[in-house]
Amino acid sequence: MATTKDYRLGDFTFPRGWFMIAESCELDTHKPLAVRFFGKDFALYRGRATGKVVLLDAYCPHMKTHLAAPNTTSYVILDGMGTNVEGDGIRCPYHAWRFGPDGKCDDIPYHQGPIPAAACVKSWSVVESLGAVWVWHDPEGGEPEWDHPSIPQWNDPAWVHPKWDHLGVLNQHPQEVVDNICDYGHLSPIHGSTVARFENEFKGHQAIQRQCGGHRTLVSADGVSADLHTITTYHGPACLMSELTGMYEGVMLITHTPIDDGSVKVWHALVVKSPSGAQVATKTDAIEAAHFQQMALTAFVQDMDVWNHKAPCLNGLFIPSDGAFMKARIWYKQFYNPRANKSEYQEQCEGVYVPRGIPAYTQDPKAA
Ligand code: FES
Ligand SMILES: [Fe+2]
Structure with a gap:
């Protein structure tokens, strides 16, 4: 297996562009998907409130639990009838912190007082088109340089x-x-x-x-x-x-x-x-x-x-x-x-x- 460096392609390991990350119908059950792209792990799910697709960095800032890895034993999942997606947010299976679609923690069930500002994960903007979910990836963090894939x-x-x-x-x-x-x-x-x-x-x-x-x-x-x-x-x-x-x-x-x-x-x-x-x-x-x-x-x-x-x-x-x-x-x-x-x-x-x-x-x- 050869790498970007071996091909002498340039400064960045992963390119700038639109990338497919799932077929839309994979998210219809509202079970989160653990996906890996660009050398990183993500949690991908369809919100139950609006049906909007959400892509978050995978690891909970509390103790680094994967928010979307398969889990059939946590009561967060069992009480959610097989999913930890709640509204448009997702609840961590370990200590039940909940993150909104913007990636910010909005509920810690056993905690009184303010939620620390650092309790968040990165939320990526995604679009649905052609029966698939697409993300704009840019090593420089810029806005899309051309339109997402679509055909009339x-x-x-x-x-x-x-x-x-x-x-x-x-x-x-x-x-x-x-x-x-x-x-x-x-x-x-x-x-x-x-x-x-x-x-x-x-x-x-x-x-x-x-x-x-x-x-x-x-x-x-x-x-x-x-x-x-x-x-x-x-x-x-x-x-x-x-x-x-x-x-x-x-x-x-x-x-x-x-x-x-x-x-x-x-x-x-x-x-x-x-x-x-x-x-x-x-x-x-x-x-x-x-x-x-x-x-x-x-x-x-x-x-x-x-x-x-x-x-x-x-x-x-x-x-x-x-x-x-x-x-x-x-x-x-x-x-x-x-x-x-x-x-x-x-x-x-x-x-x-x-x-x-x-x-x-x-x-x-x-x-x-
Ligand atoms: S590791 Fe996620 S809530 Fe503790
Ligand atoms: Fe060919």
């Missing part, structure tokens, strides 16, 4: 809403996953694509791949493949959205969040436009869309199978017929360095790049 199709009844596929923990640095955005050479051997045109573009916080061609993995239930066009964009370091047209119209979502330095949690989903063309997707549309999501997941697992067992690519032997790996790696560095320096990295990578020997997807390319 999510709220359109003509599109089928997916469940997220949980791919679990990948014991690789996310650099290995991000490399995929410009990996032209793997599309045929891994995904069975016959790529006709391909290009990458780097622009601000976005890294884009445009390609089209036939495909051996994304085929319909009866085995038919249509020419697949994909316009795939990383919005920041961790959220990829791929607009697919061909057999179906869809948006593939892939997102990955660092757990520790050198491991990531990975999710996948596919939003599909009703294959029947109905204004409100039908049950049959949902079945067909679910099949297509399964195919898309199979395509993603083809990548994961390699990533699960490879050694870290710290110094690749890249050739001109590869995609623009080095440009993509420079683009990725902007998120690991102070915001004030981001243009330094953007200026070194912005533009359109086409691997040697294949036509550009659009006009006006310049060679990588």
Whole structure:
């Protein structure tokens, strides 16, 4: 397992950006979830009063009990019918101090007198979008630099809403996953694509791949493949959205969040436009869309199978017929360095790049 330092990405161990931390439905029982991201432990829950999602640093300031670790024996949990979430707050299982959604302790049952001001945990602001919970992580503590992940199709009844596929923990640095955005050479051997045109573009916080061609993995239930066009964009370091047209119209979502330095949690989903063309997707549309999501997941697992067992690519032997790996790696560095320096990295990578020997997807390319 290699670290951010090994890849020489920059000053920060974990990047700046929006990160998925859970699927929304995981919080519907109001049981808190113990989650770990960015080398830290958190308590994540949906408040019972307002339904608002709350993310707090995990450890109670009193004696460092984990506020959300599984516990079936404390009377705080037993009296709460299996949860220590109370209103929009959470009560520590050990001595029953309660913390509000702002992270401030607001009740110590056995104490008279003022609650110490230091009795608080950090509360992180989170948003729900695309059936998931997202947090803005910024080593410098700044406000979000771009909007949280969303797509208009999510709220359109003509599109089928997916469940997220949980791919679990990948014991690789996310650099290995991000490399995929410009990996032209793997599309045929891994995904069975016959790529006709391909290009990458780097622009601000976005890294884009445009390609089209036939495909051996994304085929319909009866085995038919249509020419697949994909316009795939990383919005920041961790959220990829791929607009697919061909057999179906869809948006593939892939997102990955660092757990520790050198491991990531990975999710996948596919939003599909009703294959029947109905204004409100039908049950049959949902079945067909679910099949297509399964195919898309199979395509993603083809990548994961390699990533699960490879050694870290710290110094690749890249050739001109590869995609623009080095440009993509420079683009990725902007998120690991102070915001004030981001243009330094953007200026070194912005533009359109086409691997040697294949036509550009659009006009006006310049060679990588
Ligand atoms: S450790 Fe949390 S209340 Fe004592
Ligand atoms: Fe891939």
